Amino acid sequence: MTGPLVLETLGLTKSFPGVHALRNVDFRLYAGEVHTLMGQNGAGKSTLINVLTGVHSHDAGEIRVDGRSVRFAAPLEAEAAGIRTLYQEVNLCPNLSVAENIFAGRQPRRRGAIDWKAIHAGAKEALAQLNISLDVTQSLDTYPIAVQQMVAIARAVSVDARVLILDEPTSSLDDSEVSKLFDVLRNLKQSGIAILFVTHFLEQTYAISDRITVMRNGEREGEYLAKDLPVDELVRKMVGDVPVAAERTRAAAGQGTAADHSSPRFDMRGLGRRGAVQPIDLTLEPGRIVGLAGLLGSGRTETARLLFGADRADTGTVTVDGKSVKLGSPRHAVKHGIGYCPEDRKKEGIVAALSIRENIVLALQARLGWWRPLGRAKEKRIAEHYMKALGIRARDIEQPIELLSGGNQQKVVLARWLAIDPKMLILDEPTRGIDVAAKFEIMERVMQLCAKGLGILLISSEISEVLRVSDRIAVLRDRRKVAELSGDALDEHAVYRLIAGGEA
Incomplete structure (x- = not known):
């Protein structure tokens, strides 16, 4: 059961030159809940977070903390009100110790000197609240990213954060590390902290969320209890309605048929990178378009970067x-x-x-x-x-x-x-x-x-566009390829079902 209303926006509006980033957004965050913010790239999620944390000021509307109207001119003002943000990239000092990171900028002193004994004891206590035991004297960069995330959370909790905003905190974590993070978030929820969670992973959304707010094109599409919102319905609310049938103009024009029996020009086998995308098999023939379909964060761009050598693969062959x-x-x-x-x-x-x-x-x-x-x-x-x-x-x-x-x-x-x-x-x-x-x-x-x-590998958030031109479509979900569709199976309903976690 959730607690009192901690953070609220009413008619929040923010524009940049030529762009309406937020339009009349109403949002509510209660103590003791995990509230997940979902939406495609450009939906307004980041802008909403930046306004809530004082990075940007809003043009119209109102922000309320504990029912009191506020306007944050800088992030420090938001932090003073108990709002802490953890970003995708851990914003700590890797060359300092765990304890120094937790107490950075507020070191206790004794007789004019830094009280290292108190810092180490306080750091251990902050981590113990998260059921974590570490050597707090060790340099932060000796620990993996997942542990660094926990240290960032411990720092926020140790300064009496009442609202914790997590912006894509799991993007660099594997499944076991995500599980540990979620255990910590559940403990924090029980202690009454209000948690705003931003992610693109559907499975993670339903594993941790009490409520879900969907953003689309700078507007709030709706707010839902997670248990009342089926995953396929969530996908449709995020991306909007698409035509019932997508016309595959290449097939209709008779193009690309010369390559029907060509041997693969590019063949990926088990290509993957830890924390980015699970090992994937993909083949591309001359004169063919292969589409990659999936929500943002599903592993589409990560696959492309591996194939282009922008990121180095841990496994697989090309x-x-x-x-x-x-x-x-x-x-x-x-x-x-x-x-x-x-x-x-x-x-x-x-x-x-x-x-x-x-x-x-x-x-x-x-x-x-x-x-x-x-x-x-x-x-x-x-x-x-x-x-x-x-x-x-x-x-x-x-x-x-x-x-x-x-x-x-x-x-x-x-x-x-x-x-x-x-x-x-x-x-x-x-x-x-x-x-x-x-x-x-x-x-x-x-x-x-x-x-x-x-040969073309096409990535697009517009499913209708991918369907219109592709010979085959590989569907990705939560960093792994879940199916590959071709021929009569190329249907937008099948693609959405797979994105939402259904079977081919």
């Missing part, structure tokens, strides 16, 4: 055209004909200060080596060719890429990888944040490339 290859870095991946358009084009895709021409030739020049410059004339020919081929709308190839629309920036990133004449192209959310017309134009270009023999 075969390209029948030969075993090592993908220890993006340079190795590019050498073997793999291109990658990342999910966050502004941070990982474009180089904002460079021109369209410089962005397009970047990967090709890197593959050749900087000691073999392309030459300005050749760069110009390449850039102008792809600007015309992909319909990039800009003044000229020398225009800074940061001045282009999102859709045109995405086309430039696509052109960069086409310039290396890849065998395989990984597209991670290629149409996110761009207008409808640009979405269809980009996907039409993708299908044309596929018809010419390019």
Whole structure:
């Protein structure tokens, strides 16, 4: 049974230039409960947390703590009100001891000097409240991430936190570590602490949650008791309704049939990385599009990064055209004909200060080596060719890429990888944040490339988009592949059922 209402928002609204991040959001958090915040990327979860913790101020609406209206101008003010936040990346000092981290900034003193005896005793006591026993004199970096998370929680509890916000705390933990963390959270709940839990993992949501608030497009879709919200219904509330039948235009147009009996160009067997994605098998033939479907946090992007060498795999093998290859870095991946358009084009895709021409030739020049410059004339020919081929709308190839629309920036990133004449192209959310017309134009270009023999691995949160163009779909849930669908089985209801934990 939950306690009194501790934290509440009424009509909370926050905008950034060109973006309504929160619209009239009502939210309630009670003492002695775990309340999980669910939603896709861009739903408004992070903005809500940032407003609640004083990182951003709200434009309209009201925040109440214990029924009293508050406005936090800085995180320190939120902490003074008993609101503590633990982020995905542990925000502690790894070079300091466990005890020093727990008492950082508030060390007890005796006769003007730091009282180390009191610090060590206090640190042990704080950890004991979580049923954890550690050598508090050891450096924090000698312990695994899961233990570091516990130390961060112990620090929050030791300063009388009344609200504990956990933002994706399990993203780097394995199943046994998640289980230990949940035991700690249940103990904290029993002591009356209100816990706001943010995650993308469905199984974890139902394992720990009392109530669930679903966010979508900056608005609160609804608040539900976890026991009353079936998992398939939760998925639909997060992603919205989709058409009853998705048209697979590639099949309808008769494209890609030449590759039906081709041997695999890329073959992944047991490729995985601890804390990122369970070992996965995946095959991609020339001229085919394989979609990766799943909620954010299901392991889609992690799989793509392993295949591109951006993250190093712990297990498994990769075969390209029948030969075993090592993908220890993006340079190795590019050498073997793999291109990658990342999910966050502004941070990982474009180089904002460079021109369209410089962005397009970047990967090709890197593959050749900087000691073999392309030459300005050749760069110009390449850039102008792809600007015309992909319909990039800009003044000229020398225009800074940061001045282009999102859709045109995405086309430039696509052109960069086409310039290396890849065998395989990984597209991670290629149409996110761009207008409808640009979405269809980009996907039409993708299908044309596929018809010419390019193998494409497509990741998209829009299930209808994945269904529309894919030959096969691998469904991921909670960092593991749970099924692979093709032919008549390519149906959005089957995909949603699998995402929600059902059977194929």
